[in-house]
Amino acid sequence: MTAWALFAPELSLFGGALLFLALAMGKRSRPRRDFLAALAATALAIVVGLASLKAEGVLFGQSYQIDLFSQVLKVLLAMGLFLVVCLCGDVKGVAERHRPELYLLLFTCSLAMMLLTSTVHLLSIFVALELSSYSLYVLVSLRRTRELAVAAALKFFIVGIVSSAVMLFGLALLYGGTGAVYLNELARALPAAADQPLVQVGLLLALCGFFFKLAVFPFHIWAPDTYQSAAHQVTAYIATASKIGAIAILVRMASVSGGSLYLVHVLVALSILSMSVGNLAAVAQKDLKRLFAYSSIAQAGYVLIGILSLGPEGYAATIFYALALLVMKFTCFLVLVVVASDGADIEVAQLAGLHRRSPLLAMALMMSVFSLAGIPPTIGFTGKFLIFNAAIERGYLPLVLIAMANVVVSLYYYLMVVRAAYLLEPATELPPLQVSPAMKLLAGTLVAVMVICGIYPTLILELSSSAAAVLVK
């Protein structure tokens, strides 16, 4: 009985997935019913996740670890899913008869992410990662404008399976070098094996699968096309919730890596490249979702700085930043979904006049991009501050200076978004946006969360610190 209770957050999502599997078989499409059911199921998942926040234990013969770290991230994942479902009231980009499948895949993907936060067995890590990836491949191709979406999904798929294959190879090398399949065994074996090239290469290759998920350079090439071609809500999901799972497993893998310098050097290089490539490419983007795609690549670079600090401060900072990314990115997509009410892609310039069409959304967009750029007093600043603090404690001052230079570059394109929303006037007068009270409430809450967590981060900081402390016992 207790074992089932430990597994409750996953079971709640699994239940939701089964429900939508059943609904998908029905003949009549009833989008409203599907939407409400999904809202209820995800709300339930958050409640269950919060209730089992303090749960601890081991399941499935040592291969599934439930600790504060995994539970915090599961709550984040459930919240991410809930937020994305909130946007799904009218998914113009996806045909009505495909709505149950949309929810089904969102649930299975989130379920896989949850498994990823807890699993400590190399093979089940791989399986969980694949489950989440396959759900996403299909989700991307669900969009109505088929040709582009299918092309993007194919690109996504090819990059995905290549990185999976590389990862599997890496896992095999790791197993060959250390004989370990459980992460705790690996944690004991790795420090001793720091001088074995086989093990070091294996560890690095094994991480490639997660780099793909997080869109770290050079596994980022899927991101722009996929972001642009998927339905807005699906892109919102990829940009927010799906990153949390990748961050979770990367942090867990880093915590068992034994602090090898070789790994750190590679991560430093990848971090610098991700930040620079992402930010420089974003400067040239016109399409809003492509811009967010490149900004995600840059954000992945900042996340890596927290991870490569290889210490409890760095992990705590990364967990905090995962929450920050969820809130900031989601707010951007909320605005995007409302502004592009017909489900078509929009360019940055099409945000023109937003400050009159909906002052609240314009403010939410401004706050979220300033937060993404790391300007206080926002949650994004606090997250970056924590990450840089951890890195400087480890003596990586030059890396932080490079990261700050990137922040300046990123401010340029974030300001272009603000400029479009606040300064540009549309060529033809557009009517005020119809924003439902629920959306207004959501946007207002998100802005409040961004500012409050920026001004007074203590509570969340303590939670993420204790979550990170679990990893370095």
Added chain:
Amino acid sequence: MEFTGFPYLTAILLSCVTGLLAILFVPDENKLAVKWVSAVFSGLTLALSVVVFLLYDRTQGGLQFVERAAWVPAFGIQYLNAVDGFSLPMVLLTGIVFFTGVLTMWELENRVKEFYAFYFLLVTGVFGLFMSLDLFFIFIWYDVSLFPMYPLIAIWGSTRKEYGAMKLTLYLLAGSALILPAVIFLHVQAGGTTYDITALMQPGTFSAADQKLAFFLLYIGFGILAAVWPFHTWSPVGHVAAPTAVSMVHAGVLMKIGAFGVLRVGMFLCPEGWQFWAPLMATVAVIGIVYGALAALSQTDLKYVVGYSSVSHMGIVGLGLSTLTVDGLNGAVFQMFAHGIMTALFFSAIGYIYDRTHTKMIPELGGLSRIMPVASGYFILASLTAVGVPCLASFWGELMVFIAAFKVYPVGGVFAVGGLVLSALFMLRVVQRAFYGPKNEKFAHLSDVSFGQGIPRMILAAVIVLFGLLPSILLDVIDTASVAFIKGLP
């Protein structure tokens, strides 16, 4: 938690924040109500700053009005406010410019509510920075005072406003990109337990090498905001593009944040770094003085003239800071105050003229003093202050800086005084061409400043004359801080 007496400093911040919230709740259409709410709250803020200035105990000196509360205990971040002889003049300056800025913009009609909301946010950041003694908060306030600049200039500005706003924001954020790593670096090197400046400034906290590195980062980072040559190019462009009140706050107060940051963070925490880099600071400052004066000489836009003269005048501040003497520090802080009031008056006068004539081009204005004698009078008064005429505020600051500079850097001092002569030349030339000479009939029908419109300018002019005649009111305060600071140097 520690509060000594009534928390005046928190009250100043709260007055700004309450004003901001109050503005947000006034209906959009009711522009006059927005202006009155702004005037009341900025007036209250000014009153509080004056009270703090008067209540400060000059005989005792040191940090007063200390307010301390834990904020993020895990990182040793505190809400820690206090004023000393360096920050007190800046608080008073901000209060004056804030209030007069609100009044100067009384005729604004476009998106009034948003304008004042951003304006209040900007000023809140400025006040916070001057009063805070916690490194982390100083950084937060720095950025809070930066990012409203973008919408303020880009929406309500003129002359290439989007370019100016973008350039300014990116330059200043580049400055903060150097400050943040330096701040964290100092925090970590001191053991990672506190951001409290009073604790971190104890001698022996940082090694000489750390101080040199950190001071360099801080000097460049804050120096960008102080328009230190060669990082000054954002400043004239930004001044020109900004709307009047924003130019006033920007040149009057925001640039002082840069110099103040070098003083408060760089020099307080890294005195050895300061001594090491002082010759560089002096050289750069002298180049700035001469360069700013030369550049101003060739401008035809009134706002550009003032913009470049600000570069020159901020060079004087930098020169004062680099002398490592009591006189130099006194002069630098006095000059910061005087220059703040003076540029506010400059931009306030130009704002009035531009609103009426729709031009800031010197050749087009010609003979304006015959049409608008009062408005021209304010500009001319500001020019005389800029030139350093005795009995006007700026004179004392410049005098002290140059005396100190001649002792420490004789060659630099000669060049700096040469720059001052140049600045006298360009100011008088501008005054002569724009305000004297034949009357321009095109503007003959325009009205002069009325009494109501003149209130903010009168306040500024009065302050210039008051501190020009009685510099000791201010100097006594600054002296308490600089004497103690120089004595405490290793």
